[in-house]
Amino acid sequence: MAEHVKHLAPQGVAPGNGYSHVVLGTGTFVAISGQIPVDEDGQLVGPGDAEAQAKQVFENLNRCLAAAGATFSDVVKLTFYVTDVAHLPAVRIARDAYIDVEHPPASSAVQVAALFRPDLLLEVEAFAVVNG
Structure with a gap:
């Protein structure tokens, strides 16, 4: 866990399952646009396969x-x-292969009618705080 990031469990709020309710950070804010399942050449990875797309x-x-x-x-x-x-x-x-499952980030999950391409099953965006 990064020392400049702190995870809080507020009293009176049921514990999150795989996410933290509150995460504080001190440093430089980083916003990562929603990422989709395409490779470095822009080709779709895993058509119709949520696991391959998530990876x-x-x-x-x-x-x-x-x-x-x-x-x-x-x-x-x-x-x-x-x-x-x-x-x-x-x-x-896929997420659990990358994050610290003991101190997960805050998270939201939204079902949408469609993404900007019909072959996309998911998109994920991230916010980070870098120390310094």
Whole structure:
């Protein structure tokens, strides 16, 4: 866990399952645009396969964070946009390969009618705070 990021469990609020209700950070704010499951050439990875798409999305997030000098331990908020909540278990598996599951970021998950391309099953955006 990054020392400049603090996870809080507010009294009177049921514990989150796989997310923190409150995450504080001190440093430089980093916003990562919603990442979609395309490779470095812009080709879709895993057509119709939520697990393959989620893995690619988190690899793209990892690369974007690295470009900002950040890691997943610096992430304070994730937002998941899925075309079907049935994809969330696959998203969680991919997420858990990258985050500290003992100190997860704050998160929101939203089912949407569609994303900007009909072959996309999910999109994930991240907010991070980098020390310094």
